[in-house]
Amino acid sequence: MAFEPYIMPVAHHLGDIAFVITDSLEGEDGVQYEVQVLTEEGGIYNIERGDLVPHMTAPQIAAIQAFAASMRSLAQAFIPSA
Numbered sequence: 001m002a003f004e005p006y007i008m009p010v011a012h013h014l015g016d017i018a019f020v021i022t023d024s025l026e027g028e029d030g031v032q033y034e035v036q037v038l039t040e041e042g043g044i045y046n047i048e049r050g051d052l053v054p055h056m057t058a059p060q061i062a063a064i065q066a067f068a069a070s071m072r073s074l075a076q077a078f079i080p081s082a
Contacts, residue, residue: 012040019052023068031056031064 015036022030031052037045053061 009039009043009045011037011045013038015042015044021064021068021071023065023072029065029068 015038016034017036018034020032020034022028022032033048033050033052035048037048039045056064
């Protein structure tokens with residue numbers, strides 16, 4: 001046979017999950033997510049991306065905003081004063 005039959009990959013489990021928190025000076029704050037969906041063999045089947053904010057509760061959003069503000073303050077401490 002010249003060609004092997006193609007076996008369609010099937011989503012099996014999740015791989016890496018990543019979050020990007022944006023604390024923008026222009027006020028465009030946000031939280032993006034990326035989830036790897038893997039095949040049984042560990043290959044990447046799909047990568048889902050999107051906006052996490054619509055799936056968060058008000059207390060979760062407040063906690064992320066506080067965390068981002070804290071990280072900004074810590075980072076600012078490393079910049080020498082003018």
